[in-house]
Structure formats: C-alpha cells, structure tokens
Amino acid sequence: MASDYDGVLAPLVDVPSEAVPQPGAAEALARLAAAPGVTVALVSGRGLADLQRTSGLTGELRWIGSHGAEFDGPLTGELAERRDALAARFADLVAGTPGARLEVKPAAVAVHVRQVTDRPAAAALLAAAGALVDPSLTVKPGKDVLEVAVTDADKGSALRRLAAELGAAGVLYLGDDVTDEDAFRALGADDVTVKIGEGVTAAAHRVPDPAAAVQLLEFLADALA
Incomplete structure (x- = not known):
C-alpha cells in the first residue's frame, strides 16, 4: 500500500x-x-x-x-552539484515575481507560485522557468509548481x-x-x-x-x- x-x-x-x-x-x-x-x-x-x-x-x-x-539513500556529489547549478539559474527569475518561492530539494529544484496573487505573472514565471530547462533534466509539472529534477x-x-x-x-x-x-x-x-x-x-x-x-x-x- x-x-x-x-x-x-x-x-x-x-x-x-x-x-x-x-x-x-x-x-x-x-x-x-x-x-x-x-x-x-x-x-x-x-x-x-x-x-x-x-x-x-x-x-x-x-x-x-x-x-x-x-x-536507497541521498544523491551522489555530482548530482548535487548539478542541482545547485540549476538553483542558481532559477534564483534571479523567481526573485522577480512577488510571492514566488524557490525550493531546493535533494534531487531537484522547484518553482512554487501558489502564493503569487498575480496569476498571469505566476503562469509567466512557470513558462520562463521551463524555457531554461535543457534536455538532460527532467521536468515534473504540478499544481502551482514546476519541478526540475537532475535524475529521470x-x-x-x-x-x-x-x-x-x-x-x-x-x-x-x-x-x-x-x-x-x-x-x-x-x-x-x-x-x-x-x-x-x-x-x-x-x-x-x-x-x-x-x-x-x-x-x-x-x-x-x-x-x-
């Protein structure tokens, strides 16, 4: 279960x-x-x-x-470095949208827009974040969030x-x-x-x-x- x-x-x-x-x-x-x-x-x-x-x-x-x-445990050092580099790419983008939040997870970086009152701006932020993703990363869209993982x-x-x-x-x-x-x-x-x-x-x-x-x-x- x-x-x-x-x-x-x-x-x-x-x-x-x-x-x-x-x-x-x-x-x-x-x-x-x-x-x-x-x-x-x-x-x-x-x-x-x-x-x-x-x-x-x-x-x-x-x-x-x-x-x-x-x-079976935490990620390797190489994957953690890729995650941190991705977080740095997203940081300025998220900072420009009031209410948005950047979450750094063990295997991914997530852009949260649940608290963004300007809904068009929230949608634009998620679209802009998605445009920064290269093919080696895995996109996991969710409810008011775009998560980008460094593993598949x-x-x-x-x-x-x-x-x-x-x-x-x-x-x-x-x-x-x-x-x-x-x-x-x-x-x-x-x-x-x-x-x-x-x-x-x-x-x-x-x-x-x-x-x-x-x-x-x-x-x-x-x-x-």
Whole structure:
C-alpha cells in the first residue's frame, strides 16, 4: 500500500512545512503496516528528510523521496552539484515575481507560485522557468509548481522497483498530482489506483479529498483485521 503525502495524507497548504497529516491518517497507516503481509510506503516529491520531518510519521514504513531518486539513500556529489547549478539559474527569475518561492530539494529544484496573487505573472514565471530547462533534466509539472529534477527517476519506476523487491502480489497507490500519473500508468490491471480530487487521470478510482482518502485507508484496515 503506497501513497503520496501532500494532497493525499495531508491537505495542500501554502506553506509546505505546515502540511500536517489529515486527522486519522497516522493511525490508519499504522494499522495497515501492522497487518500481516502488508508493506506501507510513502512516495513523495519531497526530499526524504523533509518528508519525515514534516509528516511526523513513524513506525514500520518504507520511505521513497524525490520522486524515487531517494530510494536507497541521498544523491551522489555530482548530482548535487548539478542541482545547485540549476538553483542558481532559477534564483534571479523567481526573485522577480512577488510571492514566488524557490525550493531546493535533494534531487531537484522547484518553482512554487501558489502564493503569487498575480496569476498571469505566476503562469509567466512557470513558462520562463521551463524555457531554461535543457534536455538532460527532467521536468515534473504540478499544481502551482514546476519541478526540475537532475535524475529521470519517477514514482512509477520507484513503485515497480519496490514491488519487485518485496515480491508484492499487488499494489494499491493513492495520489493527487500530475507526478502521480506516472505511478498510475506504471501499475498493472491487478493493482488498484486511486486519484484524490479532481482532474483527468489514469487512475481507475477516485475519492474527493484527503478526508476521504483516510476513510478509504480505515476501510482497508478494518477489512484486513
């Protein structure tokens, strides 16, 4: 059982560090992780350290960060240098748009425009940032954010890797954003994919919001019990 964090287990907020888990989420995940034969994984675009610190979640969980780039540990020095060079290219661009924020992650740089009140300016900033990206980088657009990664890892390949490692009979994945579509498309007909919220999706199922996602997890925990 794998899930994205922001927008699924925690409501989307303007300040990422304030994205606390939806009430009941921690308890439901703990119950699922304790069920025989079940592995629970968090699969996020956040860096692993940020994900663990912000969520406050503990217990028998598998952690996959940076869209799968942080699977067995932090990035190598060479990739970190490429990330820092990319951040320097974006810094002046972001500074010129009030409300915009530059986030430097372990494997990527993200331009956030959720707090930009001038929406045309927000769209222009994302377009300008995208124009600076060269073919060696991986663009991961999202909700009011453009993330540019220095690796080609994605949530779908990370989930397949984890499932193979575990010898999993099936995978359930919950996601809400554009980058979660990689996971939905990567999973097979015997797996279960759930989109949280509105929007076009490759997922087979949908629930409206994080509160409903927690209800789904509680239903599963009850069934397994």
